[in-house]
Amino acid sequence: MPRNPSSNSGHTRADSLYIPATCRIEAVSELTPQEKLFRVSLPDGRPLGHRPGQFVQVSLLGWGEAPISVASSPTREGYFELGVRQAGTLTSAMHRLEPGDTLGIRGPFGNPFDLERMSGRDLLLISGGCGLAPLRSLIQYCEDRPEQFGRVCILYGAKSPADILFKEEIRTWEASASFACATTVDNLPGGACYEGQVGQVTRLIPPLEIDAPRTLAAIVGPPVMYRPVIDELKQKGLTEAQIAISLERHMRCGVGKCGHCTIEHLYCCSDGPVFWLSEVSGLRGAL
Amino acid sequence: MKALTQTELETFLHALQPAWDVRAPIRLSDGTRALGRLEEGPLALLGGRIPRKPTDVFFAQQEKVFDALPDGSFRQEEPPQKPLFVLGFTAEDLECLEFIDRFFSSGFADDIYLRKRSGAVIGGLTGKCGSAGELLRIAGGTCDLELVFDGERFIVAAYSEAGEKLEAAMTCAESGASLEDLRRASEALPQDNRRLLEQASALLIAERVPDAFWAEIGERCIACTGCNLVCPTCTCFGVQDWRYPTHIERSRMWDSCQLDAFMREASGHNPLGSEALRTRRRIHHKLAADLRRWGHLTCYLCGRCDTTCPTGIGIVAVAREMVARHAGETARLQG
Ligand SMILES: Cc1cc2nc3c(=O)[nH]c(=O)nc-3n(C[C@H](O)[C@H](O)[C@H](O)COP(=O)(O)OP(=O)(O)OC[C@H]3O[C@@H](n4cnc5c(N)ncnc54)[C@H](O)[C@@H]3O)c2cc1C
Ligand code: SF4
Ligand code: SF4
Ligand code: FES
Numbered sequence: 001m002p003r004n005p006s007s008n009s010g011h012t013r014a015d016s017l018y019i020p021a022t023c024r025i026e027a028v029s030e031l032t033p034q035e036k037l038f039r040v041s042l043p044d045g046r047p048l049g050h051r052p053g054q055f056v057q058v059s060l061l062g063w064g065e066a067p068i069s070v071a072s073s074p075t076r077e078g079y080f081e082l083g084v085r086q087a088g089t090l091t092s093a094m095h096r097l098e099p100g101d102t103l104g105i106r107g108p109f110g111n112p113f114d115l116e117r118m119s120g121r122d123l124l125l126i127s128g129g130c131g132l133a134p135l136r137s138l139i140q141y142c143e144d145r146p147e148q149f150g151r152v153c154i155l156y157g158a159k160s161p162a163d164i165l166f167k168e169e170i171r172t173w174e175a176s177a178s179f180a181c182a183t184t185v186d187n188l189p190g191g192a193c194y195e196g197q198v199g200q201v202t203r204l205i206p207p208l209e210i211d212a213p214r215t216l217a218a219i220v221g222p223p224v225m226y227r228p229v230i231d232e233l234k235q236k237g238l239t240e241a242q243i244a245i246s247l248e249r250h251m252r253c254g255v256g257k258c259g260h261c262t263i264e265h266l267y268c269c270s271d272g273p274v275f276w277l278s279e280v281s282g283l284r285g286a287l
Numbered sequence: 288m289k290a291l292t293q294t295e296l297e298t299f300l301h302a303l304q305p306a307w308d309v310r311a312p313i314r315l316s317d318g319t320r321a322l323g324r325l326e327e328g329p330l331a332l333l334g335g336r337i338p339r340k341p342t343d344v345f346f347a348q349q350e351k352v353f354d355a356l357p358d359g360s361f362r363q364e365e366p367p368q369k370p371l372f373v374l375g376f377t378a379e380d381l382e383c384l385e386f387i388d389r390f391f392s393s394g395f396a397d398d399i400y401l402r403k404r405s406g407a408v409i410g411g412l413t414g415k416c417g418s419a420g421e422l423l424r425i426a427g428g429t430c431d432l433e434l435v436f437d438g439e440r441f442i443v444a445a446y447s448e449a450g451e452k453l454e455a456a457m458t459c460a461e462s463g464a465s466l467e468d469l470r471r472a473s474e475a476l477p478q479d480n481r482r483l484l485e486q487a488s489a490l491l492i493a494e495r496v497p498d499a500f501w502a503e504i505g506e507r508c509i510a511c512t513g514c515n516l517v518c519p520t521c522t523c524f525g526v527q528d529w530r531y532p533t534h535i536e537r538s539r540m541w542d543s544c545q546l547d548a549f550m551r552e553a554s555g556h557n558p559l560g561s562e563a564l565r566t567r568r569r570i571h572h573k574l575a576a577d578l579r580r581w582g583h584l585t586c587y588l589c590g591r592c593d594t595t596c597p598t599g600i601g602i603v604a605v606a607r608e609m610v611a612r613h614a615g616e617t618a619r620l621q622g
């Protein structure tokens with residue numbers, strides 16, 4: 001019997017792995033009809049201590065628990081944000097919450113984006129649908145530490161104009177000197193007021209001028225998005241070791257115990273959710 | 288060495304009761320042999336491994352994660368009042384336990400498991416106590432205390448301080464018993480199934496097992512989940528909340544990778560979306576994925592899944608079929 005169990009450092013509570021810390025909802029805003037943004041603070045305003053790419057296990061007692069990526073950057077202090085799509089039991093209950101209500105939080109958990117390796121490099125940040133929420137943490141980080149990175153290019157694809165997340169923030173990214181930013185929608189319903197491009201997010205890649213050896217890419221989106229985007233990036237000369245992906249899996253515990261998130265020998269919750277493509281491309285069922 | 292008759296052992300276990308929470312093989316009123324408390328049924332030490340996994344003492348089929356109380360506080364299961372003495376592990380069960388000890392402690396430490404597990408004293412039960420009196424492999428370590436049945440008496444071997452203390456408290460007639468012969472016989476037990484698993488593992492790692500094999504084996508699975516529920520190294524669980532008038536309970540319950548919703552995501556995407564993939568996962572996880580992660584296989588041949596599976600696709604049966612069909616092919620390919 002091992003006498004010195006490994007530490008649970010990183011988790012909001014040191015005394016038990018599974019008990020959530022009670023957090024306060026500071027603000028709720030509607031991103032789209034299906035998605036809301038929650039601004040949350042930990043007791044005593046202490047920082048969550050996360051890194052971009054990590055997630056928290058969100059609990060509503062009686063409704064359950066689910067992994068939600070932290071959508072804000074650790075450089076924005078005093079709070080953290082969660083962008084939540086109404087998908088099922090827990091997320092529907094969350095959508096009924098208001099400022100002043102409480103939420104249970106465990107974490108932050110998971111392997112984050114490799115900021116050390118990203119330092120000094122050009123970044124190509126590609127997301128689809130709900131995937132912009134986790135990537136926003138990294139985008140905000142780049143926004144707050146522009147000196148740390150080279151050229152940062154943001155590509156985002158949504159189903160329709162009504163599904164675009166963080167519309168106003170995207171406008172500030174578009175206007176920012178530190179970013180190149182392009183958005184596209186799959187469909188443009190009649191009567192929609194929209195000035196951006198129409199088509200899949202993959203279409204935004206070929207026109208880019210990329211200094212391949214200097215560039216690292218990150219992709220977060222629905223499962224169907226990965227292969228075509230990866231193919232386009234390879235066309236541009238990026239190798240699998242230069243492409244970070246964040247994978248979603250059915251997670252119950254978030255800490256490598258419940259087994260629901262395995263990809264062959266890896267646990268998406270603790271070895272991921274962010275992987276370099278080279279770590280997982282040979283694994284059955286990863287993509 | 289001390290050697291106790293069944294009556295002496297029974298007296299000893301009862302004498303432990305005031306200070307210990309004793310679990311040992313008993314016969315329940317419905318006829319089932321199970322690990323239980325002495326007052327739950329008569330001792331049933333002989334008869335081979337316990338049908339249920341004995342590790343469920345530390346990782347129960349359903350157990351409390353916490354109660355959330357209206358005042359905002361949380362209540363977890365108290366650590367056991369008395370130390371646990373659990374008797375009834377086979378040598379293979381002990382290897383399984385050693386693995387899940389490491390599994391639950393590594394990375395983030397699972398305090399629910401460790402609270403029950405730490406301080407528990409583990410007793411192996413081996414020797415000529417198989418279901419038809421056949422010899423069960425002697426553990427020779429990996430537990431605090433081992434009782435080896437020689438056909439008449441239980442020979443006592445202690446391997447830890449806690450085990451030695453218990454041994455010292457045992458009273459029996461002078462025996463002159465020795466484990467020599469039994470140990471030799473134990474070492475001579477056939478290792479065929481171990482070799483079979485290793486061969487199957489090598490085939491999986493070399494990607495020599497075609498999808499058609501899994502489609503065919505998977506076709507036979509009726510998703511009863513028995514294989515996972517009896518396996519001492521299966522640790523997967525689901526989590527659910529229950530509302531009571533006075534509190535909300537969050538509990539966890541064993542889950543099975545043979546069920547179609549095991550990995551289905553909110554988006555509908557299911558990385559294990561067919562019987563073939565799920566059956567492959569069950570076998571591949573123990574024989575290939577875990578080898579990569581932990582450096583060893585995580586099936587210790589306890590025998591339960593092969594006995595339990597109603598359609599004959601326990602791990603040894605599948606390994607045998609895999610090797611029979613594809614090992615020759617590998618040899619030809621390599622040759
Ligand atoms: C690392 C990670 C980060 C995520 N980040 C976000 C985010 O930022 N915003 C967001 O809106 N969503 C995010 N998700 C998805 C979110 O966890 C799921 O939508 C979750 O199922 C919602 O729980 P629910 O109770 O509302 O749905 P449920 O009622 O539990 O689920 C409906 C369906 O989803 C499946 N499911 C159940 N639990 C999970 C689970 N834990 N994970 C995946 N599928 C499950 C069920 O089998 C069912 O088919 C993330 C998922 C992961 C793994
Ligand atoms: S024989 Fe079956 S039940 Fe026993 S450890 Fe191996 S896989 Fe698990
Ligand atoms: S015991 Fe056999 S039939 Fe039942 S789920 Fe396991 S493999 Fe399938
Ligand atoms: S979510 Fe439980 S093991 Fe990864």
